[in-house]
Amino acid sequence: MANAFIGGLNGAPTLIRLLAFEKFDEPASTEYDSFSIEMTALDGSVLTLTGNFTSTLESDWEIYSLSYSDGDTSLASISGFALPYAEYEAMSGKQLMKSLFSGDDDISLNLGTGLEIRSLAGDDVVRLGTGNDTAWGGAGNDTLTGGEGDDRLLGGRGRDLLRGEDGSDELIGGGGRDKIAGGSENDTLFGNKGSDKLFGGSGNDTLQGGGGQDTLTGGQSDDLLTGGAGADVFMFRRNDHTDVITDFEIGIDKIHVKSGASGMNGVDFDQQGEDVFVYFGNVTVTVQNTTVEQLDDGSNFLF
Numbered sequence: 263m264a265n266a267f268i269g270g271l272n273g274a275p276t277l278i279r280l281l282a283f284e285k286f287d288e289p290a291s292t293e294y295d296s297f298s299i300e301m302t303a304l305d306g307s308v309l310t311l312t313g314n315f316t317s318t319l320e321s322d323w324e325i326y327s328l329s330y331s332d333g334d335t336s337l338a339s340i341s342g343f344a345l346p347y348a349e350y351e352a353m354s355g356k357q358l359m360k361s362l363f364s365g366d367d368d369i370s371l372n373l374g375t376g377l378e379i380r381s382l383a384g385d386d387v388v389r390l391g392t393g394n395d396t397a398w399g400g401a402g403n404d405t406l407t408g409g410e411g412d413d414r415l416l417g418g419r420g421r422d423l424l425r426g427e428d429g430s431d432e433l434i435g436g437g438g439r440d441k442i443a444g445g446s447e448n449d450t451l452f453g454n455k456g457s458d459k460l461f462g463g464s465g466n467d468t469l470q471g472g473g474g475q476d477t478l479t480g481g482q483s484d485d486l487l488t489g490g491a492g493a494d495v496f497m498f499r500r501n502d503h504t505d506v507i508t509d510f511e512i513g514i515d516k517i518h519v520k521s522g523a524s525g526m527n528g529v530d531f532d533q534q535g536e537d538v539f540v541y542f543g544n545v546t547v548t549v550q551n552t553t554v555e556q557l558d559d560g561s562n563f564l565f
Contacts, residue, residue, distance in 0.1 A: 385420070394429070399436060408445070417442075417454070426463070435472065444481070453490070477518075480505045489515055495564070498522065500543035507549045512556045517547065518564040526560050 385402040394411040399418035406415040406422065412429040417436035424433045426445040433442045435454040442451045444463035451460045451467065457474035462481040469478045471490040478487045479497040485505045487496055494515045496507055500522035510517075522543015523529050530541040531554045538557050540547040549557060 399424075403438070430465070439474070457492070496547075498542075498545050498547065500545065502545045504546045505548070507547060510549045510552060510557075510562075512552060512559075512562065515562075516564050517549075517562060519543075523565065525565055526558075526563065529563070531558050 384400065386400065386404045388397050388404070389407045390397060390409040390411070390413055392410045394413065395408065396414040396416075397406045397408075398416045399406055399420065399422045401419050403420040404418060404422045405425075406417070407425045408415060408427045408429060408431050410428045412431060413426060414432045414434075415424045415426070416434045417424055417438070417440050419437045421438040422436060422440045424435065424440065424442045426433055426443065426449050428445055428447065430447045431444060431449045432452075433444065433449065434452045435442055435456065435458050437455045439456045440453065440458045441461075442453065442458060443461040444451055444465060444467050446464050448465040449463060449467045451462065452470045453460055453472035453474065453476050455473050457476060458471060459477045459479075460469045460471065461479045462469055462483075462485050464482045466483045466485060467480060468486045469480060470488045471478055471492070471494050473491050475492045475494060476489060477495045477497055478489060479499075480487055480502060482501065483503050485503075486508065487505055488508045489496065489511075490509070493511075495518050496505075496510070496515065497518040497520055498505070499520045502522075507517075517540070519529070519542055522545055528542055532539040532541070533554045536551055538549045538552050538554050540549060540557070
């Protein structure tokens with residue numbers, strides 16, 4: 263079953279509306295395992311697909327797939343989603359926007375023009391591609407992974423996993439206990455609400471915990487760490503370079519030395535102005551607005 267449409271009037275936009283698909287049934291013994299809707303923009307102008315899709319399968323599996331192509335290259339492939347509604351619009355040289363999802367979705371995208379994708383419900387997996395993309399998590403426990411561009415990932419109300427990968431990314435958690443990881447370049451991570459775990463990666467990163475009891479690990483290179491409200495833990499390993507803690511609360515927050523020292527006898531302190539420089543295992547941590555007398559106490563450290 264296939265339909266082909268070619269249209270246009272003196273270069274004017276063409277609207278094609280598929281009013282209905284004829285219902286079809288296949289017995290279980292039939293070697294029929296796929297059904298697809300494919301739309302290709304031949305001139306790269308505007309392509310919009312909207313509709314209400316439903317299916318009833320009397321078996322223990324069902325697969326949905328939606329794809330978009332510019333005529334030469336496959337740009338997007340979305341599979342494993344439960345569709346009561348889908349809207350898909352692409353503009354040449356502009357931003358591609360997509361909003362669907364009410365179930366547990368699995369989306370892989372490779373777009374050079376940038377993407378905005380919103381996940382409304384379900385436990386979704388989103389993998390972005392080469393563009394400078396934006397993805398929002400929804401109510402479920404989502405996994406959002408950036409690609410090669412400078413991406414913006416925003417968690418929702420669930421326990422989300424945000425991974426920046428390449429590019430200088432902005433990763434913002436939501437209301438749950440999120441895990442947020444930067445990549446190889448200079449990333450910005452914000453935990454938001456909940457007790458989150460933030461990992462900067464190998465770039466010069468900025469980490470902000472937010473409102474919960476957060477764990478912040480800057481990683482290698484020079485990072486800026488702000489715990490926010492709550493009892494936060496700042497974690498360091500040998501050779502983590504030079505980091506700055508902006509808001510360490512004496513007696514509440516902790517500095518966790520995972521490697522580089524096994525106790526307070528392996529840690530050195532130096533007061534410089536209003537800040538304390540802490541040294542261990544080729545790591546320098548600047549703790550702002552405190553004194554050696556306040557900080558040099560085993561209760562502020564974990565080993």
